[in-house]
Amino acid sequence: MSARLVEVFVSDEHIARAEAIIQRHCRRYWQEAVPGPKEKFSCIVQKRYVERLFTELDQNFGGMPDFLAMVVEIEALSPRLDEITESRLPLVDGEKPPTKMEAFFTRERMSTNELYDDIEDSLRLRPNYLLTVILSAVIAALGMRSGQTAVVIGAMVIAPLLGPTMALALASTTGDKILGKRAITTLGVGIAAAFLITFLLGMFISVDPSVAELRNRTIVQPADIALALASGAAGVLAFTQGASLALVGVMIAVALVPPLSAAGLFFGSGQPVLGAQALFLLLTNLVCINVAGIFTFLVQGLPPKDWRMTGGIFALWMTVLLLFIGLVGGWIAFGPIMPR
Template sequence: MSARLVHIYLPDSQIGRLEEILPRHTRRYWRETVPGGQEKYSCIVQQRYTERLLEELENAFDALDSFTVCVMKLEAVMPPVHETSDTELLLDRDLPPPNALERFFSRDRLSTDELYEDIEESIHVRPSYLLTVGLSAIIAGLGMRSGQTAVVIGAMIIAPLLGPTMGLALAATVGNSKLGKQSAFTLGIGCLVAVLAGWVIGQLVAIDPLVPELRNRTAVQLSDVALALACGAAGVLAFSRGASLALVGVMIAVALVPPLAAAGIYTGAGYLVAGANAMFLFVVNLVCVNVAGIAMFLIQGLPPKSWRLTGGILAIWAFVLIALTSMMAGRIFLGWGSWDALLSYFGEIG
């Protein structure tokens, strides 16, 4: 069973109010007195109810200086807590119960606070972040240059852009402007470092521009759009369920790190058009990841503060994606993005 052990500390004068809240979110809880006039409540909460319990606790007790909540993951509970559609805990009896699709997607998702905690450390520009991005781009660039797919995958496992990318999608979903600005800034700095790392490789190392691992990053196809959408959706789905960050990082990095490194390499080697094409692929992938990420967060029941704001942001990302896809289709129709055009371009440069 996916469950959390929630410890709640608050003054004993508030226990009546707390005991009105807890039965709406958990069937098992117990109380003990702790020093300092505090009471401690320990609750077994199914993961799908953690979000709404924390939200109601925050609304009720956040103004209290001594109020504290700790959330921990439970591996097992004996006896197990079983739930059916007849025994589920409803927050408001006047609201209709969730349908089967809502239950299916939301039952194992981490709460918003847990998602924030997982992202927090990775959305700030620190020396370790800059070094990780640079090294990841170098590994990916050298792997693409030599055609070693396994090396490129190794660069993805490092996953330096995971935090800010997930932060952008999460901020747009819940309407957190501070998180969005910090994530965008950190992502922008990381992208710049990745391109510069690739540019250094292009300056110092001889490259064959027609190596498949590099060449594949210079032309955007409909399959690339589908890949980026799938990566964004799968990455958010895995991330919101507490999957290994290495696994999530591969999903996200496959769409972001290689195009950035390729853009830098081609630019450093003097293939400016190819570098621009690789950067175009990165932009398309970034938009796709955000569109799919926001949609997946919403499908899983992540509560937006304002549906109008979240819907507006999603609509903007979708409009940009349509515009980029139209540009891509026009380039292919005119022959600018075809393999023959790229081969001709590389031949002229060479």
């Protein structure tokens, strides 16, 4: 559904100002008294307008103790609230009209507040997170070792690295240092846990590098870079439109979990060269996902806090990606950098 129910609570002395703001962003709303010196506004808002409504509400009431705003997803609505040219809300003061591309991509995007809310739980370092990381890595490792593609896909559905990966791209786009630090910490702990468990697994089982599922994780080709870029872009598009986390997890995990598990197996079985090559694929994929993620977030109109910071971060990721592409080009032209 392309609409949201936004409930706004303000103190009595701010009712008129709140109603004026709500009228600029909402088509349907109603007002009711609540216990205490407060008033509640219930608003039906098209998804694309939630962002600007929250921005103006925060600017006017964000620091007030009695202010509260929440967003609830609507499963069905009658009569419908369709987005057509004739029904577009007028622009607010100082707002630039969206380009056709921005209007197209922002129509179904969730607001930044909703994105932050969805990511919040996945950034907490809890036993459940570590357990799912370990299980995902073990399942992927054993599936690759036996050449069972379906088992590897099953490991991706668990999607333990989805949250911190999406959060890192989101933090890079918005320039949120606190979110970025939390994402790096959670992602780093997850990667370390997956590598350690597969390293130990590799010490006790035989690992045949000629198995296609494992061998493919030691080779970086242009197609792998394209896959990782597509995975990052598709993952962000699905995530910002409220798609199933399992679906988004498969998109992201296809580029992260298998090479990470393969690296642990190779290092644990005494094959460090192949392990290093698998880690190189992991790093390449991680960079690609962030480049594609930042680009897709920006195309969808996600507002950066500081364009200079966002531009610098994006330029840094692009520089690393170009460096990796150069290494891959040299690998193809002159053979592997490291002997197999």
